[in-house]
Amino acid sequence: MIALETEKAYPENYQQTVQQVVKENETGYLPPLKTKIDSIENYDFVFVGFPTWDMKMPPPMKSFLKQYNFSGKTFIPFNTNAGYGVGTGFETVKELCPNSKVLEGFEMKAGAERDGQYLVIKGEKAEEAQEKVKNWLKKIKLIQ
Numbered sequence: 001m002i003a004l005e006t007e008k009a010y011p012e013n014y015q016q017t018v019q020q021v022v023k024e025n026e027t028g029y030l031p032p033l034k035t036k037i038d039s040i041e042n043y044d045f046v047f048v049g050f051p052t053w054d055m056k057m058p059p060p061m062k063s064f065l066k067q068y069n070f071s072g073k074t075f076i077p078f079n080t081n082a083g084y085g086v087g088t089g090f091e092t093v094k095e096l097c098p099n100s101k102v103l104e105g106f107e108m109k110a111g112a113e114r115d116g117q118y119l120v121i122k123g124e125k126a127e128e129a130q131e132k133v134k135n136w137l138k139k140i141k142l143i144q
């Protein structure tokens with residue numbers, strides 16, 4: 001499991017980050033990543049998890065998907081959002097990696113930075129998430 005880190009951190013301030021992301025989406029800017037993976041060829045299945053930003057895939061995840069050759073690999077995308085859904089995020093996996101297989105994704109409402117809600121997947125919500133994830137993995141036949 002590896003977290004993507006950008007070379008330059010996004011602002012601490014939520015609204016500033018939103019504004020920056022909107023601009024990056026408008027111009028198609030792909031932020032350089034500090035995270036490097038030197039063994040991508042060893043993996044056949046790649047779970048890609050990302051929050052919804054601006055109803056899209058966050059630019060750093062686009063950087064990641066553009067940076068490596070995922071031809072012939074299978075993606076399993078999953079997403080958290082503030083309640084507005086995944087937006088175009090799963091479609092973007094297909095667009096950026098046309099030679100990869102993309103399984104049905106999973107999305108779930110999580111925290112909402114805008115409203116100061118952080119780390120909400122705990123307690124009952126964590127149990128709910130676990131159940132939903134299990135059902136999804138069964139549906140896409142990754143577990144029995």
Ligand SMILES: Cc1cc2nc3c(=O)[nH]c(=O)nc-3n(C[C@H](O)[C@H](O)[C@H](O)COP(=O)(O)O)c2cc1C
Pocket residue numbers: 014017018021050051052053054055056079080081082083084085110111112113118119120121
């Ligand atoms: C820059 C930015 C833009 C966001 N845009 C959206 C959005 O368009 N729609 C949405 O539902 N949530 C949006 N969110 C909320 C995040 O998707 C949500 O807080 C995140 O999935 C929470 O995940 P976590 O609880 O795992 O941290 C945005 C958050 C940030 C920081």
